[in-house]
Amino acid sequence: xxxxxxLTALRLRxxxxxxxxxxxxxxxxxxxxxxxxxxGLFVWSAIFPTNPYVTKYYVALMLVTLMTESFEQYxxxxxxxxxxIGHELLRPQPVVVGVIGTNIAIRIWLTVMGAPxxxxxxxxxxxxxxxxxxxxxxxxxxxxxxxxxxxxxALSLSAFWTERVHAIVGxxxxxxxxxxGTIAPLAFLPEPWRAIGKVLPxxxxxxxxxxxxxxxxxxxxxxxxxxxxxxxxxxxTVLSISLWRLGVRRYTVVGG
Amino acid sequence: MSLRRTxxxxxxxFFDVVLALIGVGAALTSVLVVFTQxxxxxxxxxxxxxxxxxxxxxxxxxxxxxIDPNLSWFPENAVxxxxxxxxxxxxxxxxFLASLAMSSPLALLQSxxxxxxxxxxxxxxxxxxxxxxxxxxxxxxxxGLVITWTLxxxxxCLAFWAPRLQLDVFYGSAWQLARYPVAIYxxxxxxxxxxxxxxxxxxxQPAGALLHGLRPMVMVGSVAGAAGSALLALICWRxxxxxxxxxxx
Numbered sequence: 001x002x003x004x005x006x007l008t009a010l011r012l013r014x015x016x017x018x019x020x021x022x023x024x025x026x027x028x029x030x031x032x033x034x035x036x037x038x039x040g041l042f043v044w045s046a047i048f049p050t051n052p053y054v055t056k057y058y059v060a061l062m063l064v065t066l067m068t069e070s071f072e073q074y075x076x077x078x079x080x081x082x083x084x085i086g087h088e089l090l091r092p093q094p095v096v097v098g099v100i101g102t103n104i105a106i107r108i109w110l111t112v113m114g115a116p117x118x119x120x121x122x123x124x125x126x127x128x129x130x131x132x133x134x135x136x137x138x139x140x141x142x143x144x145x146x147x148x149x150x151x152x153x154a155l156s157l158s159a160f161w162t163e164r165v166h167a168i169v170g171x172x173x174x175x176x177x178x179x180x181g182t183i184a185p186l187a188f189l190p191e192p193w194r195a196i197g198k199v200l201p202x203x204x205x206x207x208x209x210x211x212x213x214x215x216x217x218x219x220x221x222x223x224x225x226x227x228x229x230x231x232x233x234x235x236x237t238v239l240s241i242s243l244w245r246l247g248v249r250r251y252t253v254v255g256g
Numbered sequence: 257m258s259l260r261r262t263x264x265x266x267x268x269x270f271f272d273v274v275l276a277l278i279g280v281g282a283a284l285t286s287v288l289v290v291f292t293q294x295x296x297x298x299x300x301x302x303x304x305x306x307x308x309x310x311x312x313x314x315x316x317x318x319x320x321x322x323i324d325p326n327l328s329w330f331p332e333n334a335v336x337x338x339x340x341x342x343x344x345x346x347x348x349x350x351x352f353l354a355s356l357a358m359s360s361p362l363a364l365l366q367s368x369x370x371x372x373x374x375x376x377x378x379x380x381x382x383x384x385x386x387x388x389x390x391x392x393x394x395x396x397x398x399x400g401l402v403i404t405w406t407l408x409x410x411x412x413c414l415a416f417w418a419p420r421l422q423l424d425v426f427y428g429s430a431w432q433l434a435r436y437p438v439a440i441y442x443x444x445x446x447x448x449x450x451x452x453x454x455x456x457x458x459x460x461q462p463a464g465a466l467l468h469g470l471r472p473m474v475m476v477g478s479v480a481g482a483a484g485s486a487l488l489a490l491i492c493w494r495x496x497x498x499x500x501x502x503x504x505x
Binding site: 029167190 | 265267268271272274275285289290293297298420421422423425426429430432435436439440442
């Protein structure tokens, strides 16, 4: 187990250094990540101008989005398409080590570049956060990060079967923004969708950490929320592993 | 040519059609969710919001068809790999070729769906637009298209000075700001979006013209702005070309 962690850490270091060269591209990714919650903030604070919760929620959501962004359809699925995944398959380590390393490296850069924007927004919009709520939101945030990775990975594994992985991941990410709390906080969705959203994993990926950080979800609800997140982590892990095993079996590329 | 290439693979075609439908569905759902909580978004009713979204989808489809493929192709292939030479050697204006040569016709489906959404919005609104309003809408759509093309060319021209800079992701994100009425943004951003990066011209102004009729000052200002920005694009292109040295030039 230790060697897996060390390998991932080594890969992480390598990817962080590699991505440091593309800082301008990472900036455009920061803009892309921040813009969804920002537009939501403008829309909902235009509808409810006297409600400070909306602004606070979306500022928290900006940081959550930055820290959980996943691009496996580009970093992983593209390598399945052009065959370079063969290099990874030949190594005596699980392929997912590389994928996790790249994912966390990009997130680290996005967070480092985007955190000042979030802090600026917090100060400019005058929505102070309480430290206790933020600390309580951290476990939820870590699990949400794992969950978003697993969801994007599971969708990207469809690259073994179809050429249109970008469409599939795009659809998945759209559903995630709708039912997870970016287009509207879950409390504002109409009834059947709110109940559906509470059950599906998207709220666990986005809305739940943000709502814990704003203080709206507190006490026992945080623990039940974390348990529900962990349940989805287990489900998506099983799904990803099965899809990977099925996909690799039917994959052929030059060299193997 | 692009159309034939697209139609060649039926499964991919099916996926792309579904994607276009989902794109429009996504935009509509966002509006619908907003209107379950309120009857008016900064003064726009639900019917008016449908017209806005329909207009936005119309221009998004046109942008996706004619402008996006070229914008993402340009910095990497044309400037860094020198393929711009193929356009420079041909007898047509190179700006026209570089910015409009490639197209992905399937994105036009979004435009048709956007038109249908505008129709739904008008029928829910109750009164038909006046002839002057309709003409103003068409003119402002053309203006919006010119502005979209200009911004695309300006972003692509940056590649002449900073070849590694690729701003198509940024353009796509900034484009989303036009999805809602510009009035939701706070003052400094609203001014930026009306006069500097005129995203307001993409959906808010045309939809406003269609619903509430022609406003001469807006029309004159928009057309002048479009002409000015097209000129700016042309100048930047010429300046950039002077810096470009490929295999044959």
